[in-house]
Amino acid sequence: MINIIKYEILKKKKAIILLMGIAAALEAYILIETPGGSLSYLGYMFFLTLVLAVSQIIGTITYYSKDLKSKEGYMIYMTPNSGFKITLAKTAAAIIEGLFLTVFLGLLLGINIIFKGGLGIDGTASFTHNLNPVPLFYALGWFLYIISAIFASVTVVRTIFNKMRFGGIITFFTFSSLTSFLGKFTYLPRSVSYEFSDIYTGISFYVIFIVLTFFTGWLIDNKMDF
Amino acid sequence: MTSIISINNFNKGFFKKKVLSDITLDIKTGSVYGLIGPNGSGKSTLMKSIYGLVKGSGTISSLGKKGVHIREVVSYMPTEDFLYSSMKVSEIIKFYVDMYSDFSFLKANELLDHMQIDPKEQVSALSTGMKMRLKIVLCLSRECSCYMLDEPLNGIDVISKKKITETIIKTMDEERSMIISSHMLGDIELILDRAIFLKNGRVVIEESLETLREERNSSLEDLYWEVYND
Numbered sequence: 154m155i156n157i158i159k160y161e162i163l164k165k166k167k168a169i170i171l172l173m174g175i176a177a178a179l180e181a182y183i184l185i186e187t188p189g190g191s192l193s194y195l196g197y198m199f200f201l202t203l204v205l206a207v208s209q210i211i212g213t214i215t216y217y218s219k220d221l222k223s224k225e226g227y228m229i230y231m232t233p234n235s236g237f238k239i240t241l242a243k244t245a246a247a248i249i250e251g252l253f254l255t256v257f258l259g260l261l262l263g264i265n266i267i268f269k270g271g272l273g274i275d276g277t278a279s280f281t282h283n284l285n286p287v288p289l290f291y292a293l294g295w296f297l298y299i300i301s302a303i304f305a306s307v308t309v310v311r312t313i314f315n316k317m318r319f320g321g322i323i324t325f326f327t328f329s330s331l332t333s334f335l336g337k338f339t340y341l342p343r344s345v346s347y348e349f350s351d352i353y354t355g356i357s358f359y360v361i362f363i364v365l366t367f368f369t370g371w372l373i374d375n376k377m378d379f
Numbered sequence: 380m381t382s383i384i385s386i387n388n389f390n391k392g393f394f395k396k397k398v399l400s401d402i403t404l405d406i407k408t409g410s411v412y413g414l415i416g417p418n419g420s421g422k423s424t425l426m427k428s429i430y431g432l433v434k435g436s437g438t439i440s441s442l443g444k445k446g447v448h449i450r451e452v453v454s455y456m457p458t459e460d461f462l463y464s465s466m467k468v469s470e471i472i473k474f475y476v477d478m479y480s481d482f483s484f485l486k487a488n489e490l491l492d493h494m495q496i497d498p499k500e501q502v503s504a505l506s507t508g509m510k511m512r513l514k515i516v517l518c519l520s521r522e523c524s525c526y527m528l529d530e531p532l533n534g535i536d537v538i539s540k541k542k543i544t545e546t547i548i549k550t551m552d553e554e555r556s557m558i559i560s561s562h563m564l565g566d567i568e569l570i571l572d573r574a575i576f577l578k579n580g581r582v583v584i585e586e587s588l589e590t591l592r593e594e595r596n597s598s599l600e601d602l603y604w605e606v607y608n609d
Binding site: 157159160164224225226227228230231232233234235236245374375376377378379 | 393402427429430432433434446447448450451455457459460461462463464474477494
């Protein structure tokens with residue numbers, strides 16, 4: 154599986170370097186041209202994080218979909234690996250890329266703090282607070298849940314509506330229906346304490362991720378024609 | 380001769396169109412099988428079904444393995460241009476080394492040399508014939524029991540054809556089997572031991588070439604005319 158992860162990341166190498174290059178160029182501009190310690194930097198970082206996160210998710214979907222549709226996908230899907238293993242590896246690759254971009258953003262922020270005073274506020278306390286593992290566990294679970302729901306939707310559409318037009322729109326509706334249905338299982342009634350409810354939601358993300366990844370793998374191995 | 384691939388009552392349809400009907404075959408070691416038929420007869424679909432890329436009803440197994448596990452003992456070369464165009468030949472070889480435990484790096488280098496492919500060349504820069512040669516190298520560099528080559532001699536020059544034919548002959552031994560699909564009978568007749576004729580998704584003839592020649596007193600090409608000229 155490590156080999157699949159490696160090639161998944163290598164495939165997206167150019168796109169990731171391009172994203173990082175743009176972010177680095179913008180950071181260089183901010184360092185040279187703008188006054189330090191400004192709160193607007195916080196807004197900029199928020200915007201940059203959002204752009205990188207959305208780009209990364211779009212990239213993951215595009216590459217996954219392309220692998221199922223185009224003949225280059227044979228390279229991976231012809232190997233003696235089960236659909237589950239390949240899907241899991243693709244998810245792991247997406248997480249590693251996400252972590253890599255997060256570290257890169259942290260690096261940009263660190264550089265700004267050193268040379269320009271960063272956010273203009275003492276971010277150390279806030280940063281330490283955010284290292285609390287519970288929100289991280291929750292965020293990772295949510296990411297896995299969303300990625301697995303996207304992979305499942307693309308695979309369902311590619312399996313059932315293979316020859317149909319407007320595949321993108323059908324995939325979007327499949328994803329919306331799937332997440333709104335599965336969303337019902339991620340929340341407990343309001344009578345339950347907030348603390349327990351949060352933990353339940355976090356765990357439910359992981360459970361749904363495992364179920365959806367198995368389902369996607371099963372479709373690839375047993376129903377999909379390449 | 381031991382059985383390598385067993386296919387029992389395999390059927391495949393796309394919507395209402397039946398592409399493969401009641402396919403029952405037994406592929407044995409030590410033979411090169413020719414999968415023969417015109418375009419649309421189901422040759423590629425049958426190969427993809429054996430390799431688990433196309434799903435249908437019925438059973439297909441190879442040395443006790445089914446589904447994706449068949450890929451552990453069977454090597455397959457599809458007609459499609461599937462190689463990552465952004466990679467160099469050497470990177471593609473590395474990919475195969477990483478992905479297939481039975482892939483022989485030494486054999487691949489030998490075959491690359493024989494096929495006159497430069498490992499430093501970018502895949503996107505290769506001509507159709509050279510890409511075909513590379514695909515053959517990748518398929519035949521695996522040390523497995525059965526090889527399936529889909530139209531390996533299609534659309535390539537005479538030298539490429541000769542090199543590919545030589546490589547196929549060099550790879551075969553009594554422990555392995557090979558299935559080659561083609562409608563260019565003149566080119567493959569010399570290397571085939573048995574012929575499987577597919578017509579409208581059905582196996583209409585499955586016989587050794589020797590028997591076909593003795594009993595019918597006709598070449599493969601004559602037989603092709605007899606079966607498909609209606």
